[in-house]
Amino acid sequence: MWLTRAGPPAVAGGSSARAERIGGGAPHRLPVPTVPRAARAARWLRSAEVRHQAWGYLFLAPMFLLLVVFKFIPMIQALYLSLTTYDLLSPPRFVGLRNYMTLLGDPLFHQSVGVTVYYVFGTCGFIWFLSLAMALIFNAPLPGKNLLRTIYFLPAIVPVVVYAVIWQFLFHPYGLLNVALHAVGLPAIHWLTDTRAVMPGFILAALWRFVPYFMIVYLAGLQNIPHEYYEAAAIDGAAGVQAFRYVTLPLLRPTILLVVVVSIILMSKVFTNVLIITGGGPDGATRVLSLFIYQTGFQFFKMGLASAASIFLLLGTMTFTLLQLRLFRDDARG
Amino acid sequence: MPAGRRQDALYWCGVLLVAGWGLVQLAPILWMISTSLKPLREVFALPIQWVPRPPQWANYPEAWNHFPFARYFANSFIVSASVTVLNVLLAGMAGYSLAKYRYFGQRALFIAVLSTLMLPIEVLMVPTFLIVKSLGWLNTYQGLVIPVVADAFGIFLMRQYLLSLPDSLVEAARIDGAGELGTYFRIVVPLSWPAVLTLAIFTWRETWDAFVWPFIIITDDSLRTVPIGLQRFQEQYVTTYNSVMAISTVAMIPMVLLFFFFQRAFIRGIALSGLKE
Amino acid sequence: MLRCGRLAAGAVAVLAISFVVGLPRGADVSPAAAAVAGWVLPTGPVTLTEWDGGDGTKSALLRELIADYEKLHPNVKVNFETDVKSLKVAAAIAAGTAPEIFEASDANLQKYIAAKAVEPLPPAAWGQSSVDGVLALYLPHVLDAVTAGHSLYAVPDQLNAHSLYINNRMFRAAGLDPAKGAPKTWDDVARLNKILTKKQGDRVTQKGFEFRYICDDGHWQAHVFHILVYQAGGDVIKDGKPVFNSEAGLKALTTWKSLVVAPAVTSNTCSSPYQDFAVEQDAMTFAGPHVGKIVEQINPAMKGNYTVVPLPQMRPDHPATLIYSFNWTVNARASAAQKRVAWDLIHFMSSKPEMWWQRIQFLQGTRGWLTMPVARNTPFMSAFTHDLSVGRPLGRTTYYADLQTIIARMVDRVILKDVDPKTALAEASDEFTRAISK
Structure with missing residues (x-):
């Protein structure tokens, strides 16, 4: 029965990390019907299987209820609004799929999607590797580790308004960034007025803030790996790169999935700093989807259109997330 | 021996590199602090004067007294602490449910939970506002706290961390008769202390810096939080950046302290996990 | 004169x-x-x-x-x-x-x-x-x-009408009188830009006059475009429809282009748009009556150091500005x-x-x-009331927020990307037509 899923922990056998996590086992196999109905039901209710399922639901329920009230209902409303024309000031009017068609034919929306994809993958590609590397460094013995780790983490806790002001200042043509470029013999860049430079600038800013952020996520993942595994691996003669390859990486896989998915979602919703620094310009080069949605909804008073754009955003990130779940063989089946 | 020395040299080079890059990470923060001590006309002055001459210490009391910041900080503390406690508690349990139980519809529920992360706040704002209004929670602490607790990031985070916790430990606890709640609170939580603390620090950070939601639902000055206070320095045509920087510097202190505490507990978490064998 | x-x-x-x-x-x-x-x-x-x-x-x-x-x-x-x-x-x-x-x-x-x-x-x-x-x-x-x-x-x-603010010290340092030497036309401004712009090597250390570009909800770009189109004798919006793709629109953009110094060199932000003038990087700026106090707040040394004159014009016999x-x-x-x-x-x-x-x-x-x-x-x-008396309101449309971002984009293209003004005007006009049909 369900107890079979508690397989023995796979020690040091990296390739069997998946088996270690959760064994297969039928999730809700029913007993063979040989006894009268009522008794059967009673027994079924008392069975460990049902108790297990019930506790599963119970643990999930409080948070899920909150999500229903404050997330799912608003989401359904947003979905409904995407099928209407709604200016916030007068009641919404149903228009079917018109908003979606409008967006599909709108070059500005296309530009916004392109800009968002650029930003998301431009930042995430770096975040995934740099933050893992940084976490590994800080997981190793290092003098003054606590102080250094705090210093590295500071950018992640700067208030977002200040984050924006700092980078606006760094982007000044005679600011620190260009001083650094000059020091290594590179030409100055007009970070905020050159449509080709502005996105790389924002990506740099995001790395400064979010690499440390995800470093902490990885660090906690690394700390969560029980020592026994490394000890067992050491007995098998695996250390250093080997241990990383056969112990760390497989056991870190859930964390890696977390970082990949969360970073994509977080970056796809980038908003405040872009709003403060460029407001989407020059020539729409930084009008990310979130800004497009904000402007369309609250400045242009086209909430229906904004909702439709956000449904596209949801579809995009959802597709990517499902792809990742499959790619990582996320196997908490239900 | 020479190989060992070379490794040593490499190690120290690495340490220097990490420390050096730390300075690069730190430079913008130093600028923030330096700016908090400058007169307004010099805030964007180039080349940068790192040590303002003379430092305008008066900027701090001036900024602090310009708006009722004692009140704003108290509110921020109340809200951040409540959200953090509730979110860590509920999201932790939900994540545990998704990682360590098997039940019907689990996969779909998990995907549904994830989907709530994907819509930007701009489109959810008005519907959520209406719900909070119908609950009578506008201008209340509940309104500032409960809708914010409903965040799926923690669920996902805890699920992922708990997936790498060996099932054998959970099973052993159950067989010892710890009960389901006991197993979670007495065995699972202490074992995943680093994860719990990570979630706590992230939730705190998120709530401490949140602007849009408190801005929308609060019209009573006595319930405003620090980010709204910061925004008030941005007047229609001028921003007193030195004041913004001064308050921000102060606002970062609790986070930095929290992080220090968090690091020490990190190590405790590891020690515990070693014990638990 | x-x-x-x-x-x-x-x-x-x-x-x-x-x-x-x-x-x-x-x-x-x-x-x-x-x-x-x-x-x-x-x-x-x-x-x-x-x-x-x-x-x-x-x-x-x-x-x-x-x-x-x-x-x-x-x-x-x-x-x-x-x-x-x-x-x-x-x-x-x-x-x-x-x-x-x-x-x-x-x-x-x-x-x-x-x-x-x-x-x-x-x-x-x-x-x-x-x-x-x-x-x-x-x-x-x-x-x-x-x-x-x-x-x-x-x-x-x-209620604001844009006038021209002049930094007295910077004008006098260039041998100009802030009141008598004040520019009456945009051509005057372009001429003064040559005198008042200073460089150290490649580095612009002082500017005469520059429009505001950064901050792209389009607030400032839309204001300036309105002003220049009105001065050229045209209109931006008529009966809710875009009419700026015209001779006047073209004149507005070419005049604008003639006044560009170094758009990137600025510390202005959306929430502090008068920074450059206040810290005496720019010798002139366009602003309403309330701005004197703001400038003095940022830089107390500006007290008594500025003069306000009517906004420069394209055709002085047909003065216009924006209220x-x-x-x-x-x-x-x-x-x-x-x-x-x-x-x-x-x-x-x-x-x-x-x-x-x-x-x-x-x-x-x-x-x-x-x-x-x-x-x-x-x-x-007298400068403020003069500009109020020749002021005209923004283009009247229920889609003004759309309009101002579209104008900002058009200006970005012409000024920062060197797109032909005619092309940019036609594109912007189309964009606005699409926006109001949604």
Whole structure:
């Protein structure tokens, strides 16, 4: 029965990390019907299987209820609004799929999607590797580790308004960034007025803030790996790169999935700093989807259109997330 | 021996590199602090004067007294602490449910939970506002706290961390008769202390810096939080950046302290996990 | 030059006459007079909420005025909330929690009017029998932007026309006299740019004049484009349709291009757009009457170090500039009693122009007080009133926010990406046509 899923922990056998996590086992196999109905039901209710399922639901329920009230209902409303024309000031009017068609034919929306994809993958590609590397460094013995780790983490806790002001200042043509470029013999860049430079600038800013952020996520993942595994691996003669390859990486896989998915979602919703620094310009080069949605909804008073754009955003990130779940063989089946 | 020395040299080079890059990470923060001590006309002055001459210490009391910041900080503390406690508690349990139980519809529920992360706040704002209004929670602490607790990031985070916790430990606890709640609170939580603390620090950070939601639902000055206070320095045509920087510097202190505490507990978490064998 | 001066004198004379004509009616505006004209206020308790988007000094003044009003009317209680940005107003209107009085920019107001979210102004509250009577209390055209059909929907708490601010020290250092050497045309400005722009190597250390580019909700770009199109004799919007893809539009963009120095070299931000002028990087800037105080706040050394003159023109014989405003509006969903008190309160607050000017340098465009000694002795008042008198409102459309981002994008293309102005104009016109058809 369900107890079979508690397989023995796979020690040091990296390739069997998946088996270690959760064994297969039928999730809700029913007993063979040989006894009268009522008794059967009673027994079924008392069975460990049902108790297990019930506790599963119970643990999930409080948070899920909150999500229903404050997330799912608003989401359904947003979905409904995407099928209407709604200016916030007068009641919404149903228009079917018109908003979606409008967006599909709108070059500005296309530009916004392109800009968002650029930003998301431009930042995430770096975040995934740099933050893992940084976490590994800080997981190793290092003098003054606590102080250094705090210093590295500071950018992640700067208030977002200040984050924006700092980078606006760094982007000044005679600011620190260009001083650094000059020091290594590179030409100055007009970070905020050159449509080709502005996105790389924002990506740099995001790395400064979010690499440390995800470093902490990885660090906690690394700390969560029980020592026994490394000890067992050491007995098998695996250390250093080997241990990383056969112990760390497989056991870190859930964390890696977390970082990949969360970073994509977080970056796809980038908003405040872009709003403060460029407001989407020059020539729409930084009008990310979130800004497009904000402007369309609250400045242009086209909430229906904004909702439709956000449904596209949801579809995009959802597709990517499902792809990742499959790619990582996320196997908490239900 | 020479190989060992070379490794040593490499190690120290690495340490220097990490420390050096730390300075690069730190430079913008130093600028923030330096700016908090400058007169307004010099805030964007180039080349940068790192040590303002003379430092305008008066900027701090001036900024602090310009708006009722004692009140704003108290509110921020109340809200951040409540959200953090509730979110860590509920999201932790939900994540545990998704990682360590098997039940019907689990996969779909998990995907549904994830989907709530994907819509930007701009489109959810008005519907959520209406719900909070119908609950009578506008201008209340509940309104500032409960809708914010409903965040799926923690669920996902805890699920992922708990997936790498060996099932054998959970099973052993159950067989010892710890009960389901006991197993979670007495065995699972202490074992995943680093994860719990990570979630706590992230939730705190998120709530401490949140602007849009408190801005929308609060019209009573006595319930405003620090980010709204910061925004008030941005007047229609001028921003007193030195004041913004001064308050921000102060606002970062609790986070930095929290992080220090968090690091020490990190190590405790590891020690515990070693014990638990 | 001479002709130009005579014209300016003529304009001032015309203006002066209109003040005098306006004076009798302007002078009898007081709450007492309003009551005489039959504006009856409820006697039972009334509670109102007012939201204002403004900043510290303005909210202090508003609180004071509200307290005065509450003293005169003990049955009225007003909850006042400051620093309320338009995002919050929009969300509150959508949720039905908007206050009885809120501030709206003229640009947003057209949208609110179209959606019947705001209440038309009752002339009786101003002691007038008709809308025309209220209009006559103000300078010509300053209420155009808050009028729709034959109804008036708001009055301004802040009315700005862009004028030209000049840094005295920087002008004198270049051997120029800030008053006599002030530019009258944009060609003059372009010429001065050559003298006043200083470089160290590649590095621009000082600029003459530069328009504002950064901050792309398009606020400043749209303002400048309106000004230049009006000066070229054209229009931006007519009957809700874009008409800027024209000779005037082209002239506006080419003039604009002739004034570019180094757009990237700026510390201006969306929320601090006068930074460059205040820290004496730019020798000139365009701004409304309220900006002197802001500049002095950023840099106290600017006190007494600037001169304000009328905005440079394209065709000095056809002067034009832009006026824009922030206005008190009354929520259409308020109760009848609340509406009555709300308008009476607005009338009360707007009937103290001298206080608004002395305390926070806001002009509201009423006629009467400009002839009072306090106004006449105010430095640069003639420049401000000149620009108010030749000012025109923003293009009238319920899609103004769309329009300003489209204009900003067009300007970015022409100025920063060197796209041909004709192409950019045609594209922008198409974009706006699409935006209003959505």
